[in-house]
Amino acid sequence: DIQMTQSPSSLSASVGGTVTITCRANQNVFNYLNWYQQKPGQAPKLLIYGVSNLQSGVPSRFSGSGSGTDFALSINSLQLEDFATYFCQQTYTNPIVFGQGTEVVIK
């Protein structure tokens, strides 16, 4: 199985700030890397698919980058509604695997 390692597991940030979450795969997943946001009591929401493609309706302050095994999700100008948990996901091969999650909390 491909292992996905996210870091950090938690971070604190201020409204208006910028955060970057990283996700590393232990083998090449090409461009089959997606990012989700999850708020308490809600289903995950797709933010980014295929490394860097913004899902329809997602604000442009979210962006994704990377290739091969190393990827990142960046959020600029953090808004109150962005404080949540974020997961990466590889869909290159089965089993599909999610990262363990990064919780973004208010500083």
Added chain:
Amino acid sequence: QVQLQESGPGLVKPSETLSLTCTVSGGSITTYHWNWIRQPPGKGLEWIGYIYDNGSFSTHPSLRGRVTISEDTSRNQFSLKLTSLTAADTAVYYCARGRRGYAYANDFWGQGILVTVST
């Protein structure tokens, strides 16, 4: 707008079989990958498996032998059966669509259903 809705029991006994159904509205299930994903309380997301356009399905190796995924195209539904339940299967179970041209990302999700395995 595509919508998904899980249905099934909220409480099942150990060793029994869990049966969940996902009803899809706003689009046909005859294309895309239709996934089951679960999340134990306070933990991360675990992919269970998916069924895809010709009725075949793929499951997580750790669950192989316990999982069956099927579809009823006449009702626009797909279903999950998970056998030999233990407390470790307690989780919120989500159904979600996987979109081939979008790196198989899960672009639509159900709200989730909490399943507790307990006597």
